[in-house]
Structure formats: C-alpha cells, structure tokens
Amino acid sequence: MTALLGACELGLLMAVMSLGVFLSFRILNVPDLTIDGSFTTGCAVSAVCSGMQMHAFGLGMAVLCGALAGLITGILQTKGKIQPILAGILTMTGLYSINLRIMGSKPNLFLENTLFLQIKELFPSSYSELILILVFLLVVIGILVLFFTTQLGLALRATGDNEAMVKASSINSDAMIILGLSLANAIVAFSGALFVQYQGFSDINSGTGMMVIGLASVIVGEVFLTSRRLPVRFLSVVCGALLYRFILTFALQLGLEANDMKLLSAVLVIAAISFPHMLRRRYHA
C-alpha cells in the first residue's frame, strides 16, 4: 500500500515533468534535451530557496529559471542555427556547471523543512502529499488547456506542424519555438522544484534521464489513450507517467535494483516506439 501510494505520488510528479516533454516533443516536434539540465535547475533553485525558508518563492524562481534555460536553447536553435538536439545538449551541459554554482558547489543539498512537511503539519493525513501534488498538476494542466485555446496556443501548435504555413500566416515562427521551449522547460523545472520539496533533498544528477522518462510517459500514454483533443492528450500523458511508475515499482518489487532503473526506462521507450512498427511489419509481410 505504501509502495502504491509512493508510486502514485512520484508518478504524478513525473506527470508534471512529462507535460513539459510533451510540449517540446509532441507540440513543437523538437526532441529537447535541455530538460535533463533544467529539471536539476528547478531542483537546485528550490533547494536553495527552501534553505532560506522561502518554499513557495522557490517554486516561482524555479519556473523562471527553467524558462530561461528553454529561452537559451530556443535562441541557439533559431538565431544560432544550431541543430535542435545539439542546442539542447549544449544548454544541458552548460547548465551542469550553473546548477553546481546554484547549489554552492555541493553535489547535494538536504532540506530540514519543505513545503510538503509544512502541509503535512497543517493537514496530517497520509494522503496530504498526494493531494498537494495533484493540485499542482491540475493547475499546470489548467493553465495549458487555457493557453491552447488562444491564438498564441494555436500558433504554437501550428509551428510544430508546419513552420512554412505559420510564417505565411505572418507569425514569427522563431519566436514561437523560443516561447514553446521556454514554456516546456519552465514546467520541467517546476516539477524539479516539486520533486525536491517532496523528497527533501536535491542532487546534481537528479535530472539525468528525465528526457527519457518524459518520453516514456508520453509514448506509453499514447499506446493506451489517443485522441485529437488536447485536454485528453494531457490526460494521456498523466496516465502514461503513472503507468510507467507502476511498471518501475513492480520491477523493484521483483528484486531489480534502483541502479537498473535507467536501463529499464530506456528499454521501455524503445519497446513502446518500436514494437508497434515491428508488429505491423510482420502482419503486412
């Protein structure tokens, strides 16, 4: 039961992060590796702010710093004419040093007090953490749903679909890519900050592999729930993140080590992407 609750909590935390991945990978059609760095940035900023007892402020700052990371990747990509994947890798690499600086050159920070501990004091229940995460997740989804009903949201979707058409509609597609990457990384950093508040410490390597986890959530979600409607697709990402976490938890219960999780993640993504194609080819052969 505790394992299940923990899996739900972590799954929902990763759902927030996966929504950011969904934004760059599915909406903008860009595999953005900044995410591994910006997640840690969110962790670091949140941890440092919490050290000064400014938990909520830390969440806001994490969002801002994440947006800034996305902004840099976006500018590298559009104005610097660097290939999207490389632009993300460059920002991620640079962020490693910056993240260390934010954390005062310590590879990890432990927190005595966090937002989650405070909430638990206020509402003592074993579900208080889960509910708090759920509230944050719903807020993020709500903002995204609202955003995508605007002309700006539509322009962003169109940019990932057909950049030439977007330019022809007198929209600055470079600005759309920069905006989209900023938004995606702001969400990722926000989830990093929540992650730190949840587990009470920040590690310089927290972000490693986040892109793959996000991808896994997006793709696993799509296997089970596909729709053209955006709100349903957000829901699909959440389901994917939960499902993915359940699979990992199950694997851990079976006796796999925590160190094997990254390998399992990679295999899962490969399977989710390639299996449907391989099966189809067999049937058509």
Added chain:
Amino acid sequence: MLRMENAHVVFHPQTDNERVALHDVDLHLKKDDFLCIVGGNGAGKTTLMNVISGTIKAQHGTLFLEDEDITNMAEHRRCAMIGRIFQDPLKGTAPHLTVLENLSLAYGRGRRSYFQKAVHKQDIAYFKERLAALGLGLEDRLDNEVGLLSGGQRQALTLIMATLIPPKLLLLDEHTAALDPKTAERIMQETERIISAYHIPAMMITHNLSQALRYGNRLLVMKDGSIIKDMGQQEKERLTIAELMHDYEIFS
C-alpha cells in the same frame, strides 16, 4: 503597386559555384495586374518571388509595396501583406490541425491579437461561405484534420487561406503543377475568380504555356536571371502557343 528596382541576387558569391540568379531586375506591377511568368529551369522565376516574399535577400536593389519600402522587412511581417501558394499542396496547411483551425490561424494574418480565443464562432459563417464557393464540400468538413484531405483539397484550402484576408499581392508558384488536370483546372478557375472578385494583384509562375496565355493580362518571359520579354494584354492575346514555344527555344 509593387516596384522592384535593380534586384540582384548571386548564389554562392566568391566561390567556384557563383551564379547570378537575378540580374538587376526591374519590375513594376500595377493594381489589377495578373502577371504570368514563364521561363526554363534556372531562369530566376522562383528567385524573383523569393525576393518579393522576403525568403531570400537581394545583394542590392530596392522593393516597394504600395509606396512602403519593404526591402529589409522580415519575411513573416511581409506575409501580412503578401500571400503565397507553392507547388507542394502540403506546404500551405498544417496537417494535424483541423480545417477550422487552419482557417482561424490564416484569418489572423497581419492583425493577430495573441491572447484572443483561437477560434471565433462568428467567423465560421464567413469561412463556410468562402469554402462553399469552391464547390468541394469542404464547408462540411471544418472539424476534419487537414491531413485527411486530398492534395487538391489542400491546395484549394491554401488558396482560401491566402485570400481570407485579401492580400496586397498574391504570389502563385506553379500552384497547380502537382495536381491532376481536372483539379488543376478547377483551382485555376477559382484562383482567377477570387483574384478578380477581391481585386488582388497577382503573379503566377507556370510551365503550362496554354495556362500562361489563357490567364492574366501580362506575360513575362525570363531567362538567366533577366526578364527578356514583357508582354501586355494585346500582345498576349495575339500570341499563340507555337510562338511562345519558339521564344522558349530561342531564349532557353
């Protein structure tokens, strides 16, 4: 209307591959001009359009649209005034958005306010009216993803999108070349109807010589980056395909 002076474009300057794509071209377009451009491959037809639309920048030369200097204006800003349709029917529409979403995006051209709602219900009647004029039944498919439409339907939709807000200039870059003859004919007739109904000055590149003779009031023949013939309505009416072919053979 459109005044291009001394537009000069060199590809790969100062290398072995240096090639002059446009050679100090002057072009004046009058209001209500429907100009056809013919010429062999590499004559500079598309380069001419790219300079006008801002896709590429000329080495030197000036460009005015309705007395506004647009020589250095960014492409996406020019697109607020200049509509363009390409040969590839997939290029003008976003496949994963619906017909309605595509139209809504195009309807914001040059007057967008980003935080308004993406789709306005009161615009739908106008969209339907414009689509119905095509006679393709697209007005009943507003909620379909554009990727589900055929090439001809997508090109028809692109035509409507480019003229939803009538542009100051419409550029047609072989926009019917990839379609089957019947659909091509339909799109061409519809293009002409829209151009005259909304008084849109237009430029059309074509390799179809009978199309070049039948449509428009002016005909340009290009070769090696220069305009070698500029024929008006009367001259064009007297011209036959054989004569035009002859020109082609002499000049290309």
